[in-house]
Amino acid sequence: MEFTHIDERGRAKMVDVGSKEDTLRIAVARASVQMEPKTLAMVAERKMKKGDVLAVAQVAGIMGAKKTSELIPMCHNIFLTGVDMDFEIDEKNACIHIEASVKTIGKTGVEMEALHAVSVAALTIYDMCKAVDKNMVISDIRLVKKIGGKSGTYLREGECIEG
Template sequence: MDKLTHFNAEGRAKMVDVGGKAVTSRVAAAEGEVRMEPDVLALVRDRALAKGDVLAAAQIAGIMAAKKASELIPMCHPLLLAGIDLSFSVNERESKIVIRAEVKTCGQTGVEMEALTAVSVAALTVYDMCKAASKNMVIGEIRLLSKSGGKSGEYLSS
């Protein structure tokens, strides 16, 4: 395992200098889920909640969050993002919504944090939109699925 890079010689936090790194095409995908009661999931699926279209709101929230990742995560670099896409799948059997985000850039550092932030905030938005119907929801399984580009190359979760 590589040493942690967000500490200076005195052991204090620092933002990593990426100035000498090559500009490359970088893509990251992340996934998470929101588990809920079947009747609430049906309301989401049917767009029948009083607050409106839950997944449309979560989509916009996730996109906005990816763009703001560096404002939320202290050592995250501000990046010019080339593309952000979120998708949602309703899993009736397991009574959950699976959220997937893919973020792209051409830059000197990766977009893993942006993809993870997009999924996290989209999940929180689903919770917020549904909490009047039931607070019995669980957000979880947020993880990096894949990343490409940069010095460390390809990553695909197992």
């Protein structure tokens, strides 16, 4: 097996993508935050002391996507053309489902940016709600769709994906 991020001396390196063609790249990731029903009600009614949880989580997710290369060592610094965050309040399961859709026209994909966006949004929800619910669980962080690049399109089996 040939490692792409290891040089001939066994040291880490960032892959050179300079010769690759610029193409449209899209990635969609999801995550969930499970909480007590009373906590979910407080979020939905915007009654959390720290403020509007989902509005702050939305901005945090966008910032997370933009700063991915600063925290994930082998990620390229990518010019993002769009980041869209969506939140679904699931009362039946006392859960908030998070989705990030990230786009660029470039030489490398945006999967890590989408995954980072939902992770940061989930952590922000946790931070803003932890005073009333320390039992929250962040789970199911996953890539559900990717378009573009040499490997083409990927759709996670069993996911309902719009667009």
